Amino acid sequence: MKFTIKVWRQNGPKDKGRFETYPLDGIDDDMSFLEMIDVLNQNLLTEKKDPVTFDHDCREGICGMCSMYINGTPHGPEKATTTCQLHMRSFKDGDTITIEPWRAKAFPVIKDLMVDRSAFDRIIQAGGYISINTGNAIDANAIPIEKDLSNEAMNAAVCIGCGACVASCKNSSAMLFLSAKVSHLNLLPQGKAEAKRRVNSMMKAHDSEGFGACTNTGACHAVCPKEISLTNIARLNREYIGASLTSEKE
Amino acid sequence: MTRLVSKTPEGPLADKWTNYKSKVNLVAPNNKRRIDVIVVGSGLAGASAAATMGELGYNVKCFCFQDSPRRAHSIAAQGGINAAKNYQNDGDSVYRLFYDTIKGGDYRSRESNVHRLAEASVQIIDQCAAQGVPFAREYGGLLANRSFGGVQVSRTFYARGQTGQQLLIGAYSALSRQIAAGTVEMYNRHEMLDVVVVDGKARGIIARNLVTGEIERHSAHAVVLATGGYGNVFFLSTNAMGSNVTAAWKAHKKGAYFANPCFTQIHPTCIPVSGGFQSKLTLMSESLRNDGRVWVPKRKEDCGKDPLSIKEEDRDYYLERIYPAFGNLVPRDVASRAAKYVCDEGRGVGKTGYAVYLDFSSAIKRLGEDTIRERYGNLFSMYERITDENPYKVPMRIFPAVHYTMGGLWVDYELSTTVPGLYAVGEANFSDHGANRLGASALMQGLADGYFVLPYTIGSYLSGEIRTGEISSDHPAFDKAEQEVKDRLQKLLSIQGDRTVDDFHMALGKIMWDKCGMARNAEGLKQAISEIQALREEFWSNVFIPGDASGTNVELEKAGRVADFLELGELMCRDALDRNESCGGHFREEYRTEEGEAARNDADYTYVAAWEYGGKPNEPNLHKEELVFDNVELKTRSYK
Numbered sequence A: 001m002k003f004t005i006k007v008w009r010q011n012g013p014k015d016k017g018r019f020e021t022y023p024l025d026g027i028d029d030d031m032s033f034l035e036m037i038d039v040l041n042q043n044l045l046t047e048k049k050d051p052v053t054f055d056h057d058c059r060e061g062i063c064g065m066c067s068m069y070i071n072g073t074p075h076g077p078e079k080a081t082t083t084c085q086l087h088m089r090s091f092k093d094g095d096t097i098t099i100e101p102w103r104a105k106a107f108p109v110i111k112d113l114m115v116d117r118s119a120f121d122r123i124i125q126a127g128g129y130i131s132i133n134t135g136n137a138i139d140a141n142a143i144p145i146e147k148d149l150s151n152e153a154m155n156a157a158v159c160i161g162c163g164a165c166v167a168s169c170k171n172s173s174a175m176l177f178l179s180a181k182v183s184h185l186n187l188l189p190q191g192k193a194e195a196k197r198r199v200n201s202m203m204k205a206h207d208s209e210g211f212g213a214c215t216n217t218g219a220c221h222a223v224c225p226k227e228i229s230l231t232n233i234a235r236l237n238r239e240y241i242g243a244s245l246t247s248e249k250e
Numbered sequence B: 001m002t003r004l005v006s007k008t009p010e011g012p013l014a015d016k017w018t019n020y021k022s023k024v025n026l027v028a029p030n031n032k033r034r035i036d037v038i039v040v041g042s043g044l045a046g047a048s049a050a051a052t053m054g055e056l057g058y059n060v061k062c063f064c065f066q067d068s069p070r071r072a073h074s075i076a077a078q079g080g081i082n083a084a085k086n087y088q089n090d091g092d093s094v095y096r097l098f099y100d101t102i103k104g105g106d107y108r109s110r111e112s113n114v115h116r117l118a119e120a121s122v123q124i125i126d127q128c129a130a131q132g133v134p135f136a137r138e139y140g141g142l143l144a145n146r147s148f149g150g151v152q153v154s155r156t157f158y159a160r161g162q163t164g165q166q167l168l169i170g171a172y173s174a175l176s177r178q179i180a181a182g183t184v185e186m187y188n189r190h191e192m193l194d195v196v197v198v199d200g201k202a203r204g205i206i207a208r209n210l211v212t213g214e215i216e217r218h219s220a221h222a223v224v225l226a227t228g229g230y231g232n233v234f235f236l237s238t239n240a241m242g243s244n245v246t247a248a249w250k251a252h253k254k255g256a257y258f259a260n261p262c263f264t265q266i267h268p269t270c271i272p273v274s275g276g277f278q279s280k281l282t283l284m285s286e287s288l289r290n291d292g293r294v295w296v297p298k299r300k301e302d303c304g305k306d307p308l309s310i311k312e313e314d315r316d317y318y319l320e321r322i323y324p325a326f327g328n329l330v331p332r333d334v335a336s337r338a339a340k341y342v343c344d345e346g347r348g349v350g351k352t353g354y355a356v357y358l359d360f361s362s363a364i365k366r367l368g369e370d371t372i373r374e375r376y377g378n379l380f381s382m383y384e385r386i387t388d389e390n391p392y393k394v395p396m397r398i399f400p401a402v403h404y405t406m407g408g409l410w411v412d413y414e415l416s417t418t419v420p421g422l423y424a425v426g427e428a429n430f431s432d433h434g435a436n437r438l439g440a441s442a443l444m445q446g447l448a449d450g451y452f453v454l455p456y457t458i459g460s461y462l463s464g465e466i467r468t469g470e471i472s473s474d475h476p477a478f479d480k481a482e483q484e485v486k487d488r489l490q491k492l493l494s495i496q497g498d499r500t501v502d503d504f505h506m507a508l509g510k511i512m513w514d515k516c517g518m519a520r521n522a523e524g525l526k527q528a529i530s531e532i533q534a535l536r537e538e539f540w541s542n543v544f545i546p547g548d549a550s551g552t553n554v555e556l557e558k559a560g561r562v563a564d565f566l567e568l569g570e571l572m573c574r575d576a577l578d579r580n581e582s583c584g585g586h587f588r589e590e591y592r593t594e595e596g597e598a599a600r601n602d603a604d605y606t607y608v609a610a611w612e613y614g615g616k617p618n619e620p621n622l623h624k625e626e627l628v629f630d631n632v633e634l635k636t637r638s639y640k
């Protein structure tokens, strides 16, 4: 297969950046999208040029490192699929493929397609945990948890923290990410004790990192590789209202 | 010659750990605040260790090369984590888990460490459940279990096919809580490039900030390496792309012995290689062997046919045939070798002839597609995405691939390397799995080390450091280490040759896979050693790295890692050559029983091979830790 690759090149955080276009030949339809970039990079290196920098690690859709717009869509055309799990058979021979880094105020570009997502870590640090020190736990079977409830928590816990939800949102809101974490913990009995505090402080961190407000367009869910449900956002909003009411009373 | 002292405590096996804990020196809370500890790595082992030491009150600095601690390679573990809870009432116990692990490891691990691991396993599940890890549950609300290879009880806890992810998120959240509390300072996108040893003690590290390119000094009273395994020496493996040996190798060059480097685990159920540009291999969790049946056609002529057209009587369910007691659930090394044999006979399937079928049709008939989807849904869709085939309808095609490294830095009972103050936890150490690791035991070991072992044992060393005061990074040893790191980066950049880093890595991988892979022999290993030496020489005169060291330079990062793999690869071959026996994942073709199974040599090789760096990669010195088995009888491992 043959492609024309139009990719964002930016030499550092301060560089303005621009698109570069490269022709690419000899791509197999069984190759993954990142293997296609590997081939492009090997070609660039043979010409003694700087290869395209991008984040990746596991290449099996679980670490959340890979992060790019492919033809305008975060993670590209396939539903529920990260960039690294995308295969070239999803494209047509001769296509032009445009690749860009996440665009969001809270995710500044480091180089080419690599961005800084440490804002997500800081949101988790604000309350995305259950406060239990090592060694303090009771027997794991002491609290039975309804299977359906546990499944629902798991559905939220599978978020890989990739940031596609933010990248797809016109307000750069991270509500899908945030609500997934809050739901995972607040649904479970272990997480109840801190539920209100968690919602309040994580919301505050979200806003102060420069993520925008949620206007319920659902664009985030459409691109989320783990299909995190919008009901998590609804649940978060309910809990947030509840939590701010009680904190006012206090 | 330094004698290797394992520091195994006295007393009966089952009491050793309890006795140790009740006697070990402690550091008082007010003193902990004055002690700095560096943890390199934020996978299960590193994140759990850093979080727990932070909770205890130490000042911790934690490093990872990814953009967030949550992305460590542990995240990719699928199948599950073992624990001797005996929730299923099927006769499990701490002793049985200990015994299975010793036997599964082909009697090449230390009894005392393994027993402690089995004891800690029980607490791990409690801790993780309390953190909110959404383990699979039964309708009654209690935790569910599944079986893994090499055992006859059901002791594996899991969270769908994403157990590693959920456990790591648990450890990451504990770590995040400590970061917020100010006890842990996190350094993302930093790569450790050397250990600094001052007056014989590990006192810090040199790290490169992978965003700015700056070389930084970090000092501490002790350094813990939790940097994972080195399977990527084979280029193609199931490890994440960035997994590497650099931290452990630098420690080795600074005096830490490297133990059993040739013990590599080749996992039987991976998606076969499809093309020349393949960058990594994808594991299909071993849990699939609970319900999938492995087969190849009985006749070579049938190999190219549509599998659905091959009649039942023309299929060879070879694992069930050869190993009736364990069937499809034999340990990994046994399953991998069996697949290699049937393919070498010409009965392999798929494009390359190097694949076997893993068939779910009888399980689907028995349990229904929904149950299978619930158990393995994400694995099935992962398979379909990669191969474009539907495994609910057509049997999967699988083949063994490099997966895990049992070898690693030698550590004593306290998880200390041979350099005082330098510790190794998780896959980076050699400790608990002997010559073969059982499924679902790496997650257990990483978390046991990090949550429940190291935070105690490191106290034994740090209690002697309370009067040391702050460690200065101005010491000449820091100057020297920093200069060496800088010189090496400049050297790499100045070569400006014609071959890319990946090209060298692939060439090394091929040598390793062909000659130090699933089966090895003396002649092949000798060839491999000279081929690696030649490749290493070419690397240092002909590698091409663009750009400079001042900012993000991914080729430069990769080059440093491949340079270390080129030295490690040779040591692995030397170790494999030294071990004139077959055991676990180490299969020497010259040493097999009449039936073709691995022939161990307990009289001569019941030792841990701990290699000391000899100044050059081709001059390592071998030290032996004799293994003493007081509690289990050494038997020929039989899964028939």
Ligand SMILES: Cc1cc2nc3c(=O)[nH]c(=O)nc-3n(C[C@H](O)[C@H](O)[C@H](O)COP(=O)(O)OP(=O)(O)OC[C@H]3O[C@@H](n4cnc5c(N)ncnc54)[C@H](O)[C@@H]3O)c2cc1C
Pocket (backbone or CB within 6 Å): B040, B041, B042, B043, B044, B045, B046, B063, B064, B065, B066, B069, B072, B073, B074, B075, B076, B077, B078, B079, B080, B081, B163, B164, B190, B191, B192, B193, B226, B227, B228, B229, B238, B239, B240, B243, B244, B246, B247, B283, B285, B403, B404, B425, B426, B427, B428, B439, B440, B441, B442, B443, B444, B446
């Ligand atoms: C696909 C797959 C599936 C698996 N499934 C299972 C399973 O079901 N059950 C099971 O028990 N085991 C499983 N394993 C094995 C298990 O996942 C690993 O052995 C284990 O997670 C290793 O954890 P760790 O903490 O030791 O290292 P890792 O998770 O590899 O973490 C290494 C850390 O070190 C950091 N690091 C490395 N080098 C440097 C450096 N030079 N400077 C700074 N930081 C550095 C990295 O950034 C990372 O944070 C699986 C492995 C694979 C590959």
Ligand code: SF4
Pocket (backbone or CB within 6 Å): A158, A159, A160, A161, A162, A163, A164, A165, A166, A176, A177, A180, A220, A223, A224, A225, A226, A227, A228
């Ligand atoms: S919610 Fe979905 S898109 Fe957003 S970070 Fe999580 S996995 Fe990625």
Ligand code: FES
Pocket (backbone or CB within 6 Å): A055, A056, A057, A058, A059, A060, A061, A062, A063, A064, A065, A066, A082, A083, A084, A085
């Ligand atoms: S590289 Fe890990 S999710 Fe894509």
